[in-house]
Amino acid sequence: MSPKLRRTILAWLVLSPLVVTTLFPYAVMLITALKPATEVLTPSWVPSRLAWENFVEMWEATGFGRALANSLYVSFLSTVIAILVAVPFAYALDRYRFTGRGWLRHFLLVTQMLSPIVLVIGLFRLAAALGLVDSVNSVVLVYGAFNIAFTVWMLQSYFATIPRDLEEAAWLEGASRTGALLRVFLPLALPAITVTAIFSFINAWNEFVIALTMLRRQESYTLPIQIFSQVAGRYTVEWHHVMAASLAATVPVAIVFSWLQRYLVRGLGLGAVK
């Protein structure tokens, strides 16, 4: 047996308890989502047939479409806000030396550590003062603001890897600072900005407690709240619909996240640990 094969067997053996426990809930989600309605309450592992119609039914039954639209709106707009203010912020932190720079980094860290939950009562009153309670725009504002620290952090660590020489060469050739920024720096930074924007989008997509607090009417629910509302405080839960909805709400995002994860690791690693 080759050493690598032996290592492989040992590695999978050590990992197997974690792998099984990790996959278990998602297997449950998948199996339940594909069970015919009559079999949902029987705890069997194999459905008698694959009930794809659950996905069609759940769309109506759980109000999936409207919640999906709300989630897309909230995640997209809050990401645009966060990126628009974070790009110049991160550029300044990386390319300029100025008084208060260290202090700003600490400020970002504190906002990153503060989960919105400890401020939730104050945030609710803020939304009330702005007349935004029940409006998805209140959630957009809060997500956008709370994503600033994360996006600046990620962007700055990537900006630091873009060589200054390129911009300086452009200045020597007579480009203005702004011109060099727009024509040399931004194109090089675009991949980093895109990746950061996707993570910001996913953060907003998955957020729970702010949406739960601010959004009181079904019409404004985002996906996590909409699906939660199908489960909480009900005597009968249509679990096959709930699981089909959870699957539809998570799988696309999970694929993108898994694909881009190494960038997250690198970005956070550069910014947070090094």
Added chain:
Amino acid sequence: MRRSSPLVPYLLVLPGFLLAAFIILWPLVQLGTIALSEVNRFGQLRGFAGLANFAAILEDPEFLAALWRTVIWTVGIVFGALLLSFPVALVLHQDFYGRGLARVIVMLPWAISITMTAIVWRWALNGESGLLNSGLRTLGLLDTNIQWLAQATTAFPVQILIGILVTVPFTVTIFLGGLSSIPEDLYEAATLEGASAFQAFREITFPLMLPFLNIAVVLNTIYVFNSFPIIWATTQGGPANSTDILVTYLYKLGFAYGKLGEASALSLIMFALLLMFTLLYVRLTARRGEDVA
């Protein structure tokens, strides 16, 4: 470098700073005002109350129970995740067949919203129809169905386990970053000197990983302390508040019981605790951060 106005960096930073500061400071001022006032359940301030709200919180037996549970919750998840993640990271750092797949599976909970994971667990843990009971019975580990979420003695440990599972990916990530930062030649030198694998682990891996362990503990403490969806989406702190931690109790105080004054006081107490953790993190990373800060 071309001369530009010294104001430029401040102008670039300004919009982001103002928005982030506004969204934190405005609610914070509100919380301070409410916490020091007498408030009715519609949120109208009825005059100055001094520290009465803080006193009410500190005497509230539900608060003390939730505080104690938060300690168990945080310590349990942070150290559970640590104990699990360290060997997993060591394994994932090795070269073996299917490593890419193993990494994706271990990281999966990070890719999926915690709310959804918790909702799925709520269903899997269902007493009669849940697949956990049926799976355990098939394996012969269980005779009668357990109503996992119906009593705190089983619900809370299960919630902690779910918490550990969703905390593992981030922790493993930090550890993998740490492991790849250890230069290979250290191990080669150790092997040349005749060190055993265990000695190499004790003398090289562990001490060099210590800073990463510290960072994982502090960051996870902050995240877990704030973690709301697992408990809310499985039991909502029930039955009878027996699985409440501070964040869920805070939410109930503010939005279910209408005790806004006490909820604001509790928010400020938690804010102070978080600030303490954050300062600890800053201290831990300060030395390493100096070259970039």
